[in-house]
Amino acid sequence: MILDAHTHIAPPELRQDRRSFFAGEPDFEVLYRDPKARLIGATDLVEYLDANRIQAACSFGFPWNDDGKTRLCDDYVLDAASRYPGRIVPFACVNPLRGRQAVREAERCLSAGARGLGEIATYGAGLGPEVRSGLAPLAELAAEAGVPVLLHTNEAVGHSYPGKAPMSLEEIYRLVRRHPRTRWILAHWGGGLFVYHLLRREADDVLANVWYDTAAGPFLYKPDVFRRFLNIAGADRLVFGSDYPLLGLPRYLREMDAAGVRGPEREAVLGGNLARLLGLGEGA
Ligand SMILES: [Zn+2]
Incomplete structure (x- = not known):
């Protein structure tokens, strides 16, 4: 079963x-x-899912500053999930800088059937103290509801591109340490945080509830990142996410071929891990 953890959809107005x-x-x-x-x-x-034999995709809107736009997109995603049951897994997308409004919107979406929060992103603002304190009640809400938070993270170094947020590994680490009950999916390979599963002390505990997605990876990393990740953090922590329509499954399969990711490891990354994380059974 193939599942895609990271896709974006938008209502017709947009x-x-x-x-x-x-x-x-x-x-x-x-x-x-x-x-x-x-x-x-x-x-x-859904055409993309069908063409690539992907059973389902987590999908979400955008973390707008304007609460009306946020609701418009969240409603579209929730409606899409009801039009395509079992194919679109709706996530609630809110802007943590919106404070109580964001929490209220997340609660509304969760009671309407959202299965996670995400992609939570503050592209311009990074992950500084103000953003982390806005994220705190959202992280706790997700933990309480038993759903994951898919968070935009990116590497702190390297080439720049639109949407690359100023953030340090320390800020990501602090955030997840502060919310140990929250299950995090750190997008875009967690900005490289997975390397620190090698630390002798503390990190294994702090990162116990952290997964990583592969979204946009082919634009960012050499294919070898798959092998390195699996050796360091293990095959049960990586989930395939495409960032569709930015990129689609075939590109990731080629990278996995190049990295020699096969058999049970490949199955775990392509769907098994996310199915467990979301509590989706076979045929869900
Ligand atoms: Zn992202």
Whole structure:
């Protein structure tokens, strides 16, 4: 069973006129100013799933500054999940800098059937103290509800690209240490945090509830990252996420081929780990 942990969908209003959503939303504008940055709807997503024999995908909107836009996108995702049951796993996407509004929106979505929070991202603001304190009640809410938080993380060094947030490994580590009951999926290989599963002390405990997704990995890392990750952090901590429509499954399969990821390890990464994390059975 193949599951995709990381896909983005957008309501028709947004797909038809993205420019009208730029005002007051610098993060969105940075990511989607280029018309080549695709915005797709639920039907397009399900076509991708069908074409690649992917059973289901976690999907989400955008962490807007404007609460009305956030609700519009969350409602679209929830509605998509009910139109395509078992294919689209809805996550609630909120902006942690919106404080109580974000918590209220997350609660609303969870009671309407959201299976996780994500992709929580503060692209421009990074993961400093203000963002971490906005994330705190969301992390606790997710722990209470028994759902994971898919958090945008990225590497602190290397080439720059739209959406690369200023954040340090220490900030990511502090955040997860503060919320030990929360199950985290750190997007984009956790910005490299997985290396620290090698530490002799503390990190194994702090990172016990942390998983990592592969989203956008082919743009960021050499294929060897798969082998290195599996050797360091183990095959049960990595979940396939494509960042579709940015990239699709075939590109990841080629990278896994190049890295020699086969058999049970490959099955775990492509779906087994996420199925356990979300409590999805076979055929769910
Ligand atoms: Zn991301």
